[in-house]
Amino acid sequence: MNQQASVLRTGRKFDQVLEGAREVFLADGFEGASVDNIAKAAGVSKATLYSYFPDKRVLFMEVVRSACVQQADxxxxxxxxxxxxxxxxxxxxxxxxxxxxxxxxxxxxxxxxxxxxxxxxxxxxxxxxxxxxxxxxxxxxxxxxxxxxxxxxxxxxxxxxxxxxxxxxxxxxxxxxxxxxxxxxxxxxxxxxxxxxxxxxxxxx
The missing domain is CATH 1.10.357.10 (Tetracycline Repressor, domain 2)
Incomplete structure (x- = not known):
């Protein structure tokens, strides 16, 4: 996983991005999810989203990782x-x-x-x-x-x-x-x- 995403895995804005991304990915799948819709669902700007995740694939992987941690717990x-x-x-x-x-x-x-x-x-x-x-x-x-x-x-x-x-x-x-x-x-x-x-x-x- 991208090192930047690993380092910045904290904070309210980060949690908002993850929650918004999870909502959109679950509704639309990976291919159908747009960065614009994710940013809107998360209540953040695209610039903020990209500061955590440089591309959609990295964000998708982080959503999956957090979901798997939730399952395991x-x-x-x-x-x-x-x-x-x-x-x-x-x-x-x-x-x-x-x-x-x-x-x-x-x-x-x-x-x-x-x-x-x-x-x-x-x-x-x-x-x-x-x-x-x-x-x-x-x-x-x-x-x-x-x-x-x-x-x-x-x-x-x-x-x-x-x-x-x-x-x-x-x-x-x-x-x-x-x-x-x-x-x-x-x-x-x-x-x-x-x-x-x-x-x-x-x-x-």
Missing amino acids: ASLELAPGTRRPREVLRAAAERVHGVLLGGFSLQLFRIFVAEADRFPELGPMFYESGPMTLHGEIQAYMEAAAARGELKIEDADLAAAQFIELCKADIFLRFLFKIDTEFTEAERERVISGAIDTFMARFGA
Whole structure:
């Protein structure tokens, strides 16, 4: 990343630029976002924007970097040994839904898919800070629960991936392709309960 952007990553104006850029990039994508619109959304002049970021690509990378830091900081923190598996799995499922249906992560996902050829480094950055972190937390819980005899799991890595996919059943693709833009509590509960029941039928001790 441009050294100037790294050095000047502080201050109210800098935060305004990032927030405005994030808003425009999420709405218009990289190619559709204009520097004029970013400056307007940020409430700064183009000269101020360019003093932080000499070009749009550098600004886009900084928006992605900050979004990935935000994702990585949102730890699931599944407390081992304090709750029954169904309670822990419910907390994990609700977090998966929060990530999938919260809007921000999905918007980033769409941008990364669209810009995969232009920014090949973005996909791994997003995956490692979000989906991989969530997967790792669920996997660590499953390994600990299996060691305590609460679950019967030999491959916790695969089991964690399978549980996350169960949590996506029916609703994720509908949301991704904008067939539905929101889901009722009953619709989400149907998927979460089904995911937990299916998982426990296979892995319950």
